[in-house]
Amino acid sequence: MKAADYVEIIVFFFLLISLSPLLGNLMAGIFMDGKHFLKPVLGWLERLVYKVAGVDEKREMDWKTYAKSLLALNIAGIIMLMLLQMLQAHLPLNPERLPGVSWHLAFNTAVSFVTNTNWQAYGGENTLSYLVQMLGITVQNFVSAATGISVALAMFRGLTRRQEKTIGNFWADMTRSVVYVLLPLSIIFSIVLVSEGSVQTFSHYARATTLEGHEQVIALGPAASQIAIKQLGTNGGGFFNANSAHPFENPTPFTNFLELLAIVLISSGLVFTYGHFINSRRQAWAIYISMLILLFAGLAISLHSELGPNHALNAMTNMEGKEMRLGPVNSVIWSVMTTATSSGSVNSMHDSLSPLAGLVAMFNMMLGEIIFGGVGSGLYGMIIFVLLTVFIAGLMVGRTPEYLGKKVEAFEVRMAIIAVLAPSIVIKVFSAIACSTAAGLSGLNNAGPHGLSEILYAFSSAAGNNGSAFAGLNANTVFYNLMTGFGMLTGRFGIIVPVLAIAGSMAGKKITPVSPGTFRTDNWIFIALLLGIILIVGGLTFFPPLALGPVVEHYLMNLGVTF
Amino acid sequence: MNKSEKSGSRALLTKGILIQALKDSFIKLAPGVLIRNPVMFIVAIGAFLTTIVVTGDIIRREYSSFNLQIALWLWFTVLFANFAEAVAEGRGKAQADSLRKNRTQTRARRLRGKNEESVWATDLKAGDIVVCEAGDMIPSDGDVIEGIASVDESAVTGESAPVIRESGGDRSAVTGGTRVISDRIVVKVTSDPGNTFLDRMIALVEGAKRQKTPNEIALIVLLSGLTIIFLLVVAAMPAYFGYSLRSSGLPPSDNLSLPVLVSLLVCLIPTTIGGLLSAIGISGMDRLLRKNVIATSGKAIEAAGDTDVLLLDKTGTITLGNRMATGFIPADGIAKEYLADAAQLSSIADETPEGRSIVILAKEQFNLRGREMLDTVFIPFTAQTRMSGIDIKKQGAPVQSIRKGSADAIKGFVQKQNGFMPRKVEEAVAEIARQGATPLVVAENDKVLGIIHLKDVVKGGIRLRFAQLRKMGIRTIMITGDNHLTAAAIAAEAGVDDFLAEAKPEDKLSRIRKEQADGHLVGMIGDGTNDAPALAQADVGLAMNTGTQAAREAGNMVDLDSNPTKLIEVVETGKQLLMTRGALTTFSIANDVAKYFAIIPAIAAPLYVTSAGIAPLGALNIMKLASPQSAILSAVIFNALIIIALIPLAIRGVRYRPLSASRVLALNLVKYGMGGIIVPFIGIKLIDLIITGLGLT
Numbered sequence A: 001m002k003a004a005d006y007v008e009i010i011v012f013f014f015l016l017i018s019l020s021p022l023l024g025n026l027m028a029g030i031f032m033d034g035k036h037f038l039k040p041v042l043g044w045l046e047r048l049v050y051k052v053a054g055v056d057e058k059r060e061m062d063w064k065t066y067a068k069s070l071l072a073l074n075i076a077g078i079i080m081l082m083l084l085q086m087l088q089a090h091l092p093l094n095p096e097r098l099p100g101v102s103w104h105l106a107f108n109t110a111v112s113f114v115t116n117t118n119w120q121a122y123g124g125e126n127t128l129s130y131l132v133q134m135l136g137i138t139v140q141n142f143v144s145a146a147t148g149i150s151v152a153l154a155m156f157r158g159l160t161r162r163q164e165k166t167i168g169n170f171w172a173d174m175t176r177s178v179v180y181v182l183l184p185l186s187i188i189f190s191i192v193l194v195s196e197g198s199v200q201t202f203s204h205y206a207r208a209t210t211l212e213g214h215e216q217v218i219a220l221g222p223a224a225s226q227i228a229i230k231q232l233g234t235n236g237g238g239f240f241n242a243n244s245a246h247p248f249e250n251p252t253p254f255t256n257f258l259e260l261l262a263i264v265l266i267s268s269g270l271v272f273t274y275g276h277f278i279n280s281r282r283q284a285w286a287i288y289i290s291m292l293i294l295l296f297a298g299l300a301i302s303l304h305s306e307l308g309p310n311h312a313l314n315a316m317t318n319m320e321g322k323e324m325r326l327g328p329v330n331s332v333i334w335s336v337m338t339t340a341t342s343s344g345s346v347n348s349m350h351d352s353l354s355p356l357a358g359l360v361a362m363f364n365m366m367l368g369e370i371i372f373g374g375v376g377s378g379l380y381g382m383i384i385f386v387l388l389t390v391f392i393a394g395l396m397v398g399r400t401p402e403y404l405g406k407k408v409e410a411f412e413v414r415m416a417i418i419a420v421l422a423p424s425i426v427i428k429v430f431s432a433i434a435c436s437t438a439a440g441l442s443g444l445n446n447a448g449p450h451g452l453s454e455i456l457y458a459f460s461s462a463a464g465n466n467g468s469a470f471a472g473l474n475a476n477t478v479f480y481n482l483m484t485g486f487g488m489l490t491g492r493f494g495i496i497v498p499v500l501a502i503a504g505s506m507a508g509k510k511i512t513p514v515s516p517g518t519f520r521t522d523n524w525i526f527i528a529l530l531l532g533i534i535l536i537v538g539g540l541t542f543f544p545p546l547a548l549g550p551v552v553e554h555y556l557m558n559l560g561v562t563f
Numbered sequence B: 001m002n003k004s005e006k007s008g009s010r011a012l013l014t015k016g017i018l019i020q021a022l023k024d025s026f027i028k029l030a031p032g033v034l035i036r037n038p039v040m041f042i043v044a045i046g047a048f049l050t051t052i053v054v055t056g057d058i059i060r061r062e063y064s065s066f067n068l069q070i071a072l073w074l075w076f077t078v079l080f081a082n083f084a085e086a087v088a089e090g091r092g093k094a095q096a097d098s099l100r101k102n103r104t105q106t107r108a109r110r111l112r113g114k115n116e117e118s119v120w121a122t123d124l125k126a127g128d129i130v131v132c133e134a135g136d137m138i139p140s141d142g143d144v145i146e147g148i149a150s151v152d153e154s155a156v157t158g159e160s161a162p163v164i165r166e167s168g169g170d171r172s173a174v175t176g177g178t179r180v181i182s183d184r185i186v187v188k189v190t191s192d193p194g195n196t197f198l199d200r201m202i203a204l205v206e207g208a209k210r211q212k213t214p215n216e217i218a219l220i221v222l223l224s225g226l227t228i229i230f231l232l233v234v235a236a237m238p239a240y241f242g243y244s245l246r247s248s249g250l251p252p253s254d255n256l257s258l259p260v261l262v263s264l265l266v267c268l269i270p271t272t273i274g275g276l277l278s279a280i281g282i283s284g285m286d287r288l289l290r291k292n293v294i295a296t297s298g299k300a301i302e303a304a305g306d307t308d309v310l311l312l313d314k315t316g317t318i319t320l321g322n323r324m325a326t327g328f329i330p331a332d333g334i335a336k337e338y339l340a341d342a343a344q345l346s347s348i349a350d351e352t353p354e355g356r357s358i359v360i361l362a363k364e365q366f367n368l369r370g371r372e373m374l375d376t377v378f379i380p381f382t383a384q385t386r387m388s389g390i391d392i393k394k395q396g397a398p399v400q401s402i403r404k405g406s407a408d409a410i411k412g413f414v415q416k417q418n419g420f421m422p423r424k425v426e427e428a429v430a431e432i433a434r435q436g437a438t439p440l441v442v443a444e445n446d447k448v449l450g451i452i453h454l455k456d457v458v459k460g461g462i463r464l465r466f467a468q469l470r471k472m473g474i475r476t477i478m479i480t481g482d483n484h485l486t487a488a489a490i491a492a493e494a495g496v497d498d499f500l501a502e503a504k505p506e507d508k509l510s511r512i513r514k515e516q517a518d519g520h521l522v523g524m525i526g527d528g529t530n531d532a533p534a535l536a537q538a539d540v541g542l543a544m545n546t547g548t549q550a551a552r553e554a555g556n557m558v559d560l561d562s563n564p565t566k567l568i569e570v571v572e573t574g575k576q577l578l579m580t581r582g583a584l585t586t587f588s589i590a591n592d593v594a595k596y597f598a599i600i601p602a603i604a605a606p607l608y609v610t611s612a613g614i615a616p617l618g619a620l621n622i623m624k625l626a627s628p629q630s631a632i633l634s635a636v637i638f639n640a641l642i643i644i645a646l647i648p649l650a651i652r653g654v655r656y657r658p659l660s661a662s663r664v665l666a667l668n669l670v671k672y673g674m675g676g677i678i679v680p681f682i683g684i685k686l687i688d689l690i691i692t693g694l695g696l697t
Helices: A003-033 A038-053 A063-086 A103-114 A130-160 A170-196 A223-232 A253-277 A281-307 A327-340 A355-366 A377-397 A410-434 A449-463 A478-507 A524-558 B002-008 B015-027 B038-059 B065-103 B197-206 B214-247 B258-268 B271-290 B298-306 B314-318 B336-347 B353-366 B407-416 B423-434 B462-471 B484-494 B505-517 B529-537 B549-554 B566-603 B616-620 B628-652 B661-693
Strands: A206-209 A215-218 B107-112 B115-120 B129-133 B142-152 B163-166 B179-182 B184-189 B293-295 B309-313 B324-330 B376-379 B387-394 B397-405 B438-444 B447-455 B475-479 B498-500 B522-526 B540-544 B557-559
Touching: A003 A170, A003 A253, A003 A281, A003 A327, A038 A170, A063 A103, A063 A130, A063 A170, A063 A478, A103 A130, A103 A478, A130 A170, A130 A223, A130 A253, A130 A377, A130 A478, A170 A223, A170 A253, A223 A253, A253 A281, A253 A327, A253 A377, A281 A327, A281 A355, A281 A377, A281 A524, A327 A355, A355 A449, A355 A524, A377 A410, A377 A478, A377 A524, A377 B214, A377 B566, A377 B661, A410 A449, A410 A478, A410 A524, A410 B214, A449 A478, A449 A524, A449 B214, A524 B214, A524 B566, A524 B616, A524 B661, B015 B065, B038 B065, B038 B214, B038 B258, B038 B271, B065 B258, B065 B271, B065 B628, B129 B142, B214 B258, B214 B271, B214 B298, B214 B566, B258 B566, B258 B628, B271 B293, B271 B298, B271 B566, B271 B628, B293 B298, B293 B566, B298 B540, B298 B566, B309 B314, B309 B505, B309 B566, B314 B475, B314 B484, B324 B336, B324 B353, B336 B353, B336 B387, B336 B397, B336 B438, B336 B447, B353 B447, B387 B407, B397 B407, B407 B423, B407 B438, B407 B447, B423 B438, B423 B447, B462 B475, B462 B484, B462 B566, B475 B484, B484 B498, B498 B505, B505 B522, B505 B529, B522 B529, B522 B566, B529 B540, B529 B549, B540 B549, B540 B566, B566 B616, B566 B628, B566 B661, B628 B661
Parallel strands: B309 B475, B309 B522, B475 B498, B522 B540, B540 B557
Antiparallel strands: A206 A215, B107 B115, B107 B129, B129 B184, B142 B163, B142 B179, B142 B184, B293 B557, B324 B447, B376 B387, B387 B397, B397 B438, B438 B447
């Protein structure tokens, strides 16, 4: 690593750590009391949405109503997006006359964007029309991100309300997330991207003649606007197949830096918004620091493994699959950030990462996307682990476990276990099916342990709603489209519904005041405990398959064996 | 307290309990019993499947010592867990058996109108009226509605001194199975057959009716969830392994065998806490019982651990139950030393703390000592006379008759002998009473000698105790009928956090409600009928055994010693129970790290072996275990033995320290968290050395 790389990393985290509380404060204003500077500017839009949709934003919902509204909106989104794709040949804004998408790919893609996964079993530029990209994909980029924020808000309220039945209004949370957070940030960010050279056009793909005299088609489109929300909403689905390695998506080192920041900005800001809700900065910092530690650990392992001498390459640095414009360090940081958050956008090919860097990327996803994670979803996923930690270790102080003064009882534990179990089932069971059936194995491009890694990665990505892929796997088959599709649904709603149930149940509880007898959840001991539980309960259960995939691959590589 | 502590440290196991527990370990293998514990049920299924494999091996004459040993150790794992539970239950059963002796069939004398009829005690229903005279066993729980009697309650409380039970007031409750020693009482039965105090006590002690507590249920949910997660890992293993075999160019028939898969599963699922969980719960109940407190449910013990506000009665808890002599005030014309001497004489046989305090005070002030007296008659205190004292005789004729007692009683005593109560003494009596202290008047024959000043004395060490409670986050509130000034003085002296002066029972109730509304969990002690609502409202209501039946029904615990300080011990027992559960859960989960490092390299040994014969995952074998088979076997054996090793901890509970939550957590975390990671590395390595040395693999 050069000095400039260190400077970049330091500047990046300095900016992130200083911007998170600021954005967190702003969002607290937006979601708590509605007093914030954007209200006079955009308040009309919020009111217009309520008026058009006929929503009474003051009507509070219990958790079941909240969950039903959320599921209704998301199911409608899946159906809409499927129809748009399958019928795109008959719809406008399709200058390249792209044909309708197959049913299984349409299902996979619809689920993928609605669940904030943005797994792409297709190449954007040769599969989807501008209309689908804008009306389908981009809209869901906003909706899925706002859904994550809304669920997090419901959880915040559940943990802070005293003996109440309701946890907020879903439609109001959605509207405010989009109007005051996602839209303004996306507009600003897309203008910056355009100014740096991203494309934003409705025109036909450009055709150029190369030096060798061949004709080359250069794909264009309204990309910048979609890339902004793709990064900010931890969506990650590229406009182009190459995602953020593509010069029109990520034209300069500056955009690379900004896109990197955008991946994690809202997720990390929400931690501080949470701090405002529960009226404790310390609690927020404890969670924030836990996330940072996991992030740094992954980053250190990845950088060490990628930049160190590679035995299979005669001790050279591994440059395969990396964009020369951006260099290895930017690629490694991105690979860690995009898997720690549930973004899944890529600026290098993860399939070509060294085994340990690939392991880190996979492990980040297997933990359940809780290292900042998806917007909203990262934090509520983390709170699930906080609850488990409180439950397991809290007993050791001699009281029945409580978090923020609320008792953690059988119902909450059951729901928390379901939330941990849902993605875990997908990863373990689905990948086991894939690596023992012909349909699953036919998609593999690599033999040996790396093939197992590819399968594991695919289902970890689906279950964690990440969406990035080890490119080696040919995923556009009926088998993979359906399996990852169901994986994404389970990984998304298998967590959201229990989280809302916990929010609802917690809202109804009393709050025991803090005393010296209280199990503290805002100090270093707790951070250590939380990390221990995340690694043992969340991570170690994946040790057996990881040992047979990337770990053995790593040792084999060091022994000079490749496949 | 000393008594209960002594019995608490009684040997963990007796031979009888041990033999019974061994038997029960096998009886508990019945599937219907096992299924109550999901974690151990899974282990049992694994053991069963492995046994089938072993049987198949033998039939096919392909006997595998490895498979047989795995099967045996898996069964041991289940048996050890059963044994843990059986030992815990056995300790309770021994207690129940001694209780049951008192419940042998007795006849009861039931009143029908004016007529008496003899019926079986078990036929009595709530509302029946029975008569009990000296020598009779009280047939069922009830309230005394007529008469007064001394009752031997040692069968229930273990306390040999008889207690007074009388109609009306706060000492009217009698317990079935206790014996009337003197006088005659009429009792109204308050319990239906099979539901008496003694019945419930036996049931609770035996654990027959033991219901899982809320926290225990939640923990079982967690453990079951973890078990499912690991079940998925293990179920997916053959697929991953099959893929890896193919990539290594090995035949699919080399896939993981069932015994290996079961071993992996059993090592990963939380068997340690799963096997010890019910033993922890039962022994928590048992530890409380050894402190002579009976909880009506395990839930109450958990609630005790959560309690963060304690309502404590001043008398008996904060101050010495009985007041202490602090001074002698002689009547005019009487030497102080003479008064002290008479007071001491009158108290020599008085075993109450008050009496003893008088003896001690006289000794301290005038170096007077208790002496051997010939030809004396001690007059004990009775509820009717409200006096005690001594008659000293010479040649059979009384010459000296010393009494001490309340001013009214002594006045009557001297007036009967044509004596009188001096005005000055009466004034001093009134003054002492005004200060919130108690005056005891001493008389010799017809002459009033003076007053013993009895004062509330704050218990030694109680201040420290409250400071500890504060450190643990528990607030103490003193309840007293005293006026505000007196209460404030005692509160300050004792170091309680708050007090409620001139408290009426309804004040207690409203205070509890207020604290609960603020999110606190409240514990309190009560005995009187008018305490019943507050006892019922409190999260932990500890009723005194001497109290009324209403109070005993309302609370969720009964203190057989009727010692108000007990509430603090109850809280500590509750906390200890929860800590033990948390510590062993943490330990159990932390154990997995080492087991992964034992088993994964072992099972991956044949995969991707290089041409140089190196197994790449051998690098993970950081314990350097001898062979794949010994590694797996060692992990399984460790997993079984750790249950046995931890039984004493589960039954005694983790060491309890009155410290703040953060300190307690840090200590327990180092011990059980770090220990949980490190111990199995050492244990598995040692077992590996031993079984390799013995040539078992």
